Amino acid sequence: MVDLTTEYLGLKLKSPLVVSSTPLSQSIATIRRMEDCGAAAVVLSSLFEEQLILESGALDKDLTRGTESFAESLDYLPKFEDYGQGHEAYLEHLRKAKAAVSIPILASLNGATAGGWVRFAKELEQAGADALELNTYSLATDPLISGADVEKGLVKLVCQVKASVGIPVAVKLSPFYTSVANLASQLDAVGADGLVLFNRFYQPDFDIENLDVVPSLHFSTSEELLLRLHWVAILFSHVKADLAITGGIHTAEDVLKTMMAGSQVAMLASALHVQGIDHLASLREQVVRWMTEHEYESIRQMRGSLSRRSVPDTSPFERGNYIKTLSSYTMEKPTTLQ
Ligand SMILES: Cc1cc2nc3c(=O)[nH]c(=O)nc-3n(C[C@H](O)[C@H](O)[C@H](O)COP(=O)(O)O)c2cc1C
Numbered sequence: 001m002v003d004l005t006t007e008y009l010g011l012k013l014k015s016p017l018v019v020s021s022t023p024l025s026q027s028i029a030t031i032r033r034m035e036d037c038g039a040a041a042v043v044l045s046s047l048f049e050e051q052l053i054l055e056s057g058a059l060d061k062d063l064t065r066g067t068e069s070f071a072e073s074l075d076y077l078p079k080f081e082d083y084g085q086g087h088e089a090y091l092e093h094l095r096k097a098k099a100a101v102s103i104p105i106l107a108s109l110n111g112a113t114a115g116g117w118v119r120f121a122k123e124l125e126q127a128g129a130d131a132l133e134l135n136t137y138s139l140a141t142d143p144l145i146s147g148a149d150v151e152k153g154l155v156k157l158v159c160q161v162k163a164s165v166g167i168p169v170a171v172k173l174s175p176f177y178t179s180v181a182n183l184a185s186q187l188d189a190v191g192a193d194g195l196v197l198f199n200r201f202y203q204p205d206f207d208i209e210n211l212d213v214v215p216s217l218h219f220s221t222s223e224e225l226l227l228r229l230h231w232v233a234i235l236f237s238h239v240k241a242d243l244a245i246t247g248g249i250h251t252a253e254d255v256l257k258t259m260m261a262g263s264q265v266a267m268l269a270s271a272l273h274v275q276g277i278d279h280l281a282s283l284r285e286q287v288v289r290w291m292t293e294h295e296y297e298s299i300r301q302m303r304g305s306l307s308r309r310s311v312p313d314t315s316p317f318e319r320g321n322y323i324k325t326l327s328s329y330t331m332e333k334p335t336t337l338q
Helices: 028-036 049-055 059-063 068-076 078-083 087-100 116-126 148-166 180-189 224-234 252-261 271-276 279-294 318-331
Strands: 006-008 011-013 018-019 042-047 107-109 131-135 169-173 194-196 206-207 212-214 242-246 265-268
Touching: 006 107, 006 242, 018 279, 028 042, 028 087, 042 049, 042 087, 049 116, 087 107, 087 116, 107 116, 116 131, 116 148, 131 148, 131 194, 148 169, 148 180, 169 180, 169 242, 180 194, 180 224, 194 224, 224 242, 224 252, 252 265, 252 279, 265 271, 265 279, 271 279
Parallel strands: 018 042, 018 265, 042 107, 107 131, 131 169, 169 194, 194 242, 242 265
Antiparallel strands: 006 011, 206 212
C-alpha cells in the first residue's frame, strides 16, 4: 500500500494534490467534488489589495501613496464584480467551504504593498482558513525603483501579514527576481511558512487591427513546469519554509517530478480547467500505479531525490546545463543551423 501523505504548512494532507487558487473554487459544490476526486486541500481564489482598500474606504488616503501600479490597477476594478465577490461574501464563502468539506481550505490574499489592507488577513483566519496564501504579483516598471527596493517592500509585506495572523502563511512568488535564492532566504528569515513557486505572468496581447493592448489568459502546459522544478530543486533543504509548485502540473509524471524536486505539494489550476475536476482522481490513480511499479513506498521516500543536494552532478542546475544544451544541439544537428 503506497503512502501518499504529505505535510504542508503544518497541515497533514492525504496526498500532494492541491487545487491552486482559481475561480473553480467559487462554488461549494465544486469544492465538494474536488474533495471527492482526491484533492488534499483547496486554495480559494484571491481577495485583492485594491478591492480591500476600496471597500475599507481608505482609498483616498492610499491613493496619495503615489504607487503608480495601484492607481493603474484601479482601472480594472469593475472587473472584480465579475471575477469574485466583496470581502464579506468571501468570508461567508470561506465559512461555507470549511463546513462543507473536511480537507484544509487556504484563503488567498493578493497584494503587492504593505499597508492597512493587510488587517483583512485576521478576518480570514477568524473565518476558519487553515492557512493563508499571499500572492505577491507585481511588476517593477518604475526605473527609479531598484531590485533591492522591490525585495525590501515584499519582505515588509510578508512581515506585516505574519504579524497579523497566527495561521501559517505561504508566499506565492514571481520567478523574476535577480536572486531567487537570496530572496527565499530573506523570506525564510522573517518566518514565511511556505514558498509557492511560481506565479504565471499574463502578458497582454496586441490587437493590431484595433491598435489595442488586450488581456490574454492561456492555460499552461507541462513545459512551464521546468522552471519550477529547477528552482525547487535548488532551494530544497536550503530553506526552512515548505516548498510548493504551482504552474505546469498536468500529468502524473509532472506530479512525481514535483515531488522528486523537493516540493511538499503539487498545485493544479489549468489542468482542472481543461480536463475537469475528475482529472484529480485519475492523477491519483496513475501516481499510485507508477509508485507501485517502481517500488516506492511513500511520497516521503521520493521527495527531493532529484534536488540539487541529492544528485551527484550538480552542473545541470548551473551554467553547465546552459553550455551543454547549446553545444550538444550544434554538434548533433549542424545542418539545421545553416
Ligand atoms: C482562471 C484562473 C484564475 C486564477 N486566479 C488566481 C487568483 O485569484 N489568485 C492566485 O493566486 N492565482 C490565481 N490563478 C493562478 C493559479 O493559482 C496558478 O498559480 C497558475 O495558473 C499556475 O498553475 P497552472 O499551470 O496549473 O495553471 C488563476 C489561474 C487561472 C487559470
